[in-house]
Amino acid sequence: MSEVDKRDLIILLKNIGELLEIKGESPFKSRAYYNASNMLENLNEDIGELIDEDRLKDLKGIGDALNKKITEFYKTGRLQYYEDLKQEFPESLLDILNVPGVGPKKVGILYKQLGIKTVGELEYACIENRLVELPGFGEKTQKKILEGINQYKKYQGRYLYSDAYGQAEVIIRYLGSLKQIEKLEIAGSLRRKKEIIGDIDILAASTDPIPVMDAFTKAEFVRDIIALGDTKSSIYTDMGMQVDLRVVKPEEYPYALQHFTGSKEHNVSLRHRAKEMGLKMNEYGLFKEDGSNVPVADEGELYKAVGLEFIPPEMREDMGEIEAAAEDKLPKLITEEDLKGIIHVHTVYSDGSCTIEDMACRARDLGYSYICITDHSQSAFYAGGLKPDDVFRQWKEIDELNKRGIGIKIFKGIESDILTDGSLDYPEEILKNFDLVIGSVHSNFGMPEHDMTARIVNALNNRYLSIFGHPTGRLLLSREGYDMDMEEVMEEAAKNNKVIEINASPYRLDMDWRLLKKGKDMGIKFAICPDAHNLQGLDDMKYGVGAARKGWLEKDDVINCMDVGSIFRS
């Protein structure tokens, strides 16, 4: 099954779960579909193969019914059950679920009683005051939904990690000045370093929560208060981000930090494990059957209490980390300190805004021992790509800087366009003299999947290509990656010993962390690259490390943790 079909299947199952909730079916039935969707997303096996070998039903969460449905979808490309469901409840209802404050029950009522099928129709119905008479609705609900729609339309509630982190820092600084707060930390998806953040979760410990909540909801950055309670409050910031603050007693803090860090799926699995051990787990403690609490000083002790190694927050995505922790087989995750050098940097030679020397000195000051300059190649005319003469001029400058000695070794690289036929952008006699060649797709994004795959596979067979740059070409929250068969590309990279880039720009974070573990198991090495276009861009390395950690990578999986001899040609 291709990546695209797999993606479709995962969405299909999730959609069915949501439609069943709207329909009012058993919540456990819905959950079975969500579970299956989530499980398949994290599955590192080809679903088509599993079906062909009749092994699909062996997966935990797949029974007779789902086995049949998934097989039907695989064989025919559609699912009659879903088509029937859509006749009853149009697919467009699912979009309404993205409006904060509107869940499946309300969507069901709105559809059945008012025939509302889209967010636009819902907005109009609010304005016409037609929600107030519905059962379970009222004046305030209608107003809240209208506000929710504005939020939905304006921001769609999703932010880049880097933007959310910047906002969170402001809030942490503010809350940190409150004398009632004893402990304070970012939790949620932000602590797990997800590339896209829905809202910011902050946890505080205090014996006196009321003034904390008061100060929080009255802070300068607050635009609207969504909820205000003794232990939990939510606000929208002036930037439009939702922030949840949870305040617990100091003795509850480790349990709460674990709980509010999530992910939801990780916690479900963890609580399930606790329950099997006769323990009840929630944000207030870990309780034995007699109701007594198992005391812990920190998260590490909490995981230990349920028989697990400490699981770093980045790994808590229910992708097998609990099973690995139970067997003491968690990887020793890469850290920023493991990085020795910088690869993938642009300068004034192409579309960067700083000189080679400026970039190199900054990298040196950040503690790196080498930097590899990789400007754009000649076909990238929009980015000022280097003609052969420019390349020779740049090599000369690099030689001079290295000779003079500025405290960091500079390597000569290039980010070569992968042309439409898969060839690189210079003749062999130039390519062979670079220390390192990154090959990236920058044009003709719209090629059909088969052609794009062939183009990239061709490039991966070029002996001069070292690193395959930003493999999908995605721009988070704005552009989907191009169509290609990632499975085939990864196999080709593994076969040819080609490195795959983890582009550390917070706008890209490409390759996606969800695929890293699989790549690692295939024997692929990765390069964490800032794709820096100015001095600040070099700071993006930390985002790439975050993604690598989410993908279970260790320092031995990442080439810029290795000695230069194994990376560069010269």
Next chain:
DNA sequence: GCCGTTTTCGGCCCGACTGTTTTCAGTCG
């Protein structure tokens, strides 16, 4: 719809806040 060392039925993780109720359902995390 799934699952099983309490197995083929009766469970399925847990709690805060809000609004619409008069004891609770819905939403969210």
